[in-house]
Amino acid sequence: MPISVLRSVHVYPVKALRGLSPAEAEVQPWGLADDRRWALVDAAGKVVTQRQHARLALASAVPLPDGGITLTGPGREALTVEVPELSGPDGTVPVEVFGTTVVAVPAGPAADAWFSAYLGAEVRLLHMDDPATRRPVDPEYALPGETVSFADAYPLLVTTTASLDALNSLIAQGDHPDEGPLPMERFRPNVVVDGTGPWAEDGWRRLSIGDVAFRVARSCGRCVVTTTDQWTGERGKEPLRTLAKHRKDGSRLIFGQNLVPEHRGVIRIGDLVKILD
DSSP: OOOOEEEEEOBOSBTTSBOBOOSEEEEETTEETTSSOEEEEOTTSBEEOTTTOGGGGGOEEEEOTTSOEEEEETTEEEEEEOOOOOOSGGGOEEEEETTEEEEEEEOOHHHHHHHHHHHTSOOEEEEOSOTTTSOBOOTTSOOTTOBOOSSSSSSEEEEEHHHHHHHHHHHHTSSOGGGOSOOGGGGOOSEEEESOOTTGGGGOSEEEETTEEEEEEEEEEOOGGGGBOTTTOOBOSTTHHHHHHHSEETTEEEEEEEEEESSOEEEETTOBEEEOO
8 A cells, every 4th residue: 555645735824815835834724824814805894815816925924923924025115014004893803704794903014015016916914813703614614613724725735746646647648738738736735745646635534644643624615816826826617627527516627635633743854644434
């Protein structure tokens, strides 16, 4: 039987910005440490992602030891943003995250101006101060008390290199072979696993990475973000066209699995990955 290992770890301090790839990460109940604790919203309070602004892929945020971030992006001077203080019940504002309303703390006018100038649209940067209470996981696929940061729906996303190889092979045989092969960064995973068979993750229910166990909540439905080159911001047709032909679950085009941690711990590149159920 092949040995499966953790190939890479990825965190996205600000939702929709370019990710970072540390050698290890702390697993918290709501996701990896520093992952998607910040998000942008538009003038109506709806979360803003690469779905609306592909240019967000070109900006990045580096987490600081105190929880703040340093922002960088093309044509913009770097800006350090401190964790905003929560001052009483009026210190939060509502945020609509894909139909669900949660509250978060405004980062302040300097951060808002930085991103608004970068995108050419009015946006605000918000911080999730208490991910243990602010946003529950979809109750249809959650256990009581499970929460999530500003990630799309679940604490972590796992993908496998074997499935990406299989998908790239299908793309090469399709209508837009020139768009492949696609890199894994298109799918914005948190953890990438080596040493499985193609699509093996479809059958997983529980797994462990090193000493940390995870429950598989649901397969991951994919959107237009996967067609966005994370280094240029340009969009294409793939992988959605190929997923629609080969990886469709009802109306959802799937790649990867959403995970919920069963306890805290630390995961590291090279950790053994075991399928528990």
